[in-house]
Amino acid sequence: MIVFLIYVAIFIASFFVVKFVARKTVTDFTSLKTVTFGDESAVTPNRIASILSVLTIFLLWAAFTGSSLVPRFLHAPGPFIGDATFTYTAEADGVAPDDATVTVRVFEVGTDVADPEVPPGEGWAKNDVDTVGAWRSGLVRVDRNDAYGRDAGHRVVAVNGQPIEPGGEVMTEFGRVGMSPKGTLNFEPAKGWQMEPIWLPPPEAVVARLGEIASDGYRDSTLWEHLGYSLFRVVVGFFFGALVGIPLGYAMGLSNWFRGWFDPIVEFMRPVPPLALIPLVIIWAGIGELGKIILLFLAALWIMAIAARAGVSGVAISKVHAAYSLGASKWQIMRHVIVPNSLPEIFTGARVAMGVCWGTVVAAELVAAEKGAGMMIMVASKFQLTDIVIMGIILIGIIGFGIDILMRFAEKALVPWKGRI
Amino acid sequence: MNGLSIENLSMRFDLPNGGSVQALKDVSLQLAEGELMSVLGPSGCGKTTLLNIVAGFLAPTSGDIMLNGHAVTGPDAERGMVFQQGALFEWMSVRDNVSFGPRMAGRREGDWAETVDHLLDVVGLRDFKEKAVYELSGGMQQRVALARCLANDPDVILMDEPLGALDALTREKMQGLVLKLWKETGKTIILITHSVEEALLLGERLLVMAPRPGRIHREYRLPFADLGVNADLREVKKHPEFGQKREEILGMIWDMEEEIMGRTEENA
Numbered sequence: 001m002i003v004f005l006i007y008v009a010i011f012i013a014s015f016f017v018v019k020f021v022a023r024k025t026v027t028d029f030t031s032l033k034t035v036t037f038g039d040e041s042a043v044t045p046n047r048i049a050s051i052l053s054v055l056t057i058f059l060l061w062a063a064f065t066g067s068s069l070v071p072r073f074l075h076a077p078g079p080f081i082g083d084a085t086f087t088y089t090a091e092a093d094g095v096a097p098d099d100a101t102v103t104v105r106v107f108e109v110g111t112d113v114a115d116p117e118v119p120p121g122e123g124w125a126k127n128d129v130d131t132v133g134a135w136r137s138g139l140v141r142v143d144r145n146d147a148y149g150r151d152a153g154h155r156v157v158a159v160n161g162q163p164i165e166p167g168g169e170v171m172t173e174f175g176r177v178g179m180s181p182k183g184t185l186n187f188e189p190a191k192g193w194q195m196e197p198i199w200l201p202p203p204e205a206v207v208a209r210l211g212e213i214a215s216d217g218y219r220d221s222t223l224w225e226h227l228g229y230s231l232f233r234v235v236v237g238f239f240f241g242a243l244v245g246i247p248l249g250y251a252m253g254l255s256n257w258f259r260g261w262f263d264p265i266v267e268f269m270r271p272v273p274p275l276a277l278i279p280l281v282i283i284w285a286g287i288g289e290l291g292k293i294i295l296l297f298l299a300a301l302w303i304m305a306i307a308a309r310a311g312v313s314g315v316a317i318s319k320v321h322a323a324y325s326l327g328a329s330k331w332q333i334m335r336h337v338i339v340p341n342s343l344p345e346i347f348t349g350a351r352v353a354m355g356v357c358w359g360t361v362v363a364a365e366l367v368a369a370e371k372g373a374g375m376m377i378m379v380a381s382k383f384q385l386t387d388i389v390i391m392g393i394i395l396i397g398i399i400g401f402g403i404d405i406l407m408r409f410a411e412k413a414l415v416p417w418k419g420r421i
Numbered sequence: 422m423n424g425l426s427i428e429n430l431s432m433r434f435d436l437p438n439g440g441s442v443q444a445l446k447d448v449s450l451q452l453a454e455g456e457l458m459s460v461l462g463p464s465g466c467g468k469t470t471l472l473n474i475v476a477g478f479l480a481p482t483s484g485d486i487m488l489n490g491h492a493v494t495g496p497d498a499e500r501g502m503v504f505q506q507g508a509l510f511e512w513m514s515v516r517d518n519v520s521f522g523p524r525m526a527g528r529r530e531g532d533w534a535e536t537v538d539h540l541l542d543v544v545g546l547r548d549f550k551e552k553a554v555y556e557l558s559g560g561m562q563q564r565v566a567l568a569r570c571l572a573n574d575p576d577v578i579l580m581d582e583p584l585g586a587l588d589a590l591t592r593e594k595m596q597g598l599v600l601k602l603w604k605e606t607g608k609t610i611i612l613i614t615h616s617v618e619e620a621l622l623l624g625e626r627l628l629v630m631a632p633r634p635g636r637i638h639r640e641y642r643l644p645f646a647d648l649g650v651n652a653d654l655r656e657v658k659k660h661p662e663f664g665q666k667r668e669e670i671l672g673m674i675w676d677m678e679e680e681i682m683g684r685t686e687e688n689a
């Protein structure tokens with residue numbers, strides 16, 4: 001919630017700052033338009049905003065994980081580390097109530113820690129010491145070292161002078177002291193606003209993990225093998241999907257019989273998400289490469305068939321007529337008119353199919369695989385290795401984005417007329 | 422017998438709702454080789470349908486079309502077509518568009534290169550031959566379409582509002598170009614237009630069609646096309662007979678349009 005508010009605040013603040021600092025210096029055609037609101041073509045992404053957006057996400061991430069990448073004053077308040085103290089008041093049968101202090105050393109999980117040393121103190125209730133990791137909580141059995149134990153009716157009635165009863169709690173400056181229904185105290189040091197590394201590691205930990213896995217590998221395979229396997233499955237599955245789907249789409253666009261025969265199949269399979277096929281494919285083909293590739297093949301097949309069909313139906317009849325009256329044969333019209341004319345649609349379909357395939361392969365690997373990006377993060381999540389999970393998600397995102405960029409480049413190079421007709 | 426002959430051509434479209442449209446009824450006309458005929462008529466009178474039948478894209482419900490002594494049954498390279506717009510192949514350069522016909526016929530480049538270059542010269546696109554089609558203006562694109570049609574050396578050229586999408590100035594220049602190409606190549610041309618002036622300028626013969634059913638309403642023989650070859654078309658328009666014919670035909674088409682309106686109002 002806090003994070004969201006800060007995010008909105010940064011969004012608004014940077015909007016006004018950038019607007020104020022960067023007076024419009026470019027006078028391109030768009031900036032000469034007076035009516036821009038509602039004119040979609042006049043809306044171009046503000047690149048400064050894009051950069052700030054990415055920076056903001058990393059900044060928030062770093063600030064709320066206490067990252068060493070950003071200066072200290074930007075950190076959100078961290079968890080309490082150090083010696084926390086509170087006093088308790090105990091009663092026992094037949095003696096006057098007595099006070100004692102509890103000193104709890106709060107340490108960063110993963111570092112060595114020794115019990116703090118304190119004098120036992122006066123009276124029958126003795127001072128206690130304990131250790132607890134940051135973001136954790138620990139029971140404090142204050143009666144253990146006291147002269148009168150539980151068998152003598154030992155019970156804690158107040159913490160820091162504030163009365164407490166079983167099931168209740170007292171907030172101290174170092175954190176929360178609660179009492180269990182049976183009367184045992186537990187101490188939960190203040191957590192601050194930062195995220196615990198096992199929930200969200202700081203960026204540098206993720207980078208460090210990336211370096212480690214890139215050089216040492218994870219689960220018997222190098223990082224590149226994991227990613228390479230995922231990519232390989234996508235490329236092969238997509239390739240065969242396109243190889244079958246495109247001719248199928250052409251046939252459906254050109255022949256009544258094909259259209260009638262395959263329409264029900266394609267229309268039925270199109271809305272079935274490929275993920276829903278995973279169980280069936282596992283039953284039929286197992287969890288090996290073949291099953292994955294069949295799954296991706298199916299994911300790409302319908303998309304490519306529909307794209308090719310749309311490409312054929314999208315050809316302007318005047319182009320076909322013109323080609324006929326220039327003496328072209330059916331085959332020549334196919335080759336020189338219909339196929340090139342459908343390329344823009346096919347590329348759009350290919351981009352969608354690649355995206356779907358990439359998503360599907362990761363999901364399929366989450367379910368079952370020996371290698372692959374999805375398998376890597378799934379296994380890591382079972383061991384609470386959040387840094388690997390986050391690293392994996394980022395890599396998956398980057399690769400997915402990279403694929404799309406490549407497809408766009410290919411599209412620009414191969415169908416330069418797209419959208420210009 | 423040379424030339425194009427259309428005999429008792431009728432075309433009825435059956436509509437999915439069970440009704441039918443009589444797009445053409447008993448249309449007959451003869452066109453000698455090298456004649457230039459423009460066709461005028463209110464919207465929906467069957468001009469495009471007539472052209473599509475002559476091109477071979479549609480089979481008539483009845484009637485015959487003969488070209489140079491043989492029956493027309495389907496599209497063929499002997500009958501070239503120029504569309505209003507959007508019929509060029511965007512994935513080819515200007516030169517590839519123009520040479521499409523000869524290339525599809527399997528002729529070698531040495532065979533057609535000279536003709537194609539000459540045609541590109543004639544339509545003033547020599548410097549644009551390697552450009553992509555979508556980089557050209559509308560007028561340039563129509564010139565490519567004309568050159569593409571001529572490069573295939575058809576006997577008859579059919580044009581459906583070829584200049585309809587152009588601005589007035591470009592259109593005027595293109596009209597001059599059409600006349601010039603007609604005279605130079607001696608092709609038989611049928612040209613559909615919505616502009617009475619254009620029909621007068623570009624028609625050795627002018628056909629006015631009437632709707633419902635589509636039929637020939639009147640035919641003119643005009644001197645303006647001959648006058649206009651390699652001349653200033655604006656001068657031709659000053660010809661006294663030109664203005665008189667224009668008023669006459671405009672009035673005729675106005676009457677037809679009003680009749681259509683009246684009839685639809687009655688139906689409603």
Ligand SMILES: Nc1ncnc2c1ncn2[C@@H]1O[C@H](COP(=O)(O)OP(=O)(O)OP(=O)(O)O)[C@@H](O)[C@H]1O
Pocket residue numbers: 434435436442443444462463464465466467468469470471635
């Ligand atoms: N494929 C078709 N199916 C049904 N009716 C059609 C079809 N094509 C044309 N028509 C009808 O035939 C008539 C003539 O159409 P056509 O397109 O030939 O007119 P046009 O004279 O070219 O009109 P415009 O000047 O608007 O281009 C119209 O009433 C039209 O509705």
Ligand SMILES: [Mg+2]
Pocket residue numbers: 468469470
């Ligand atoms: Mg028409």
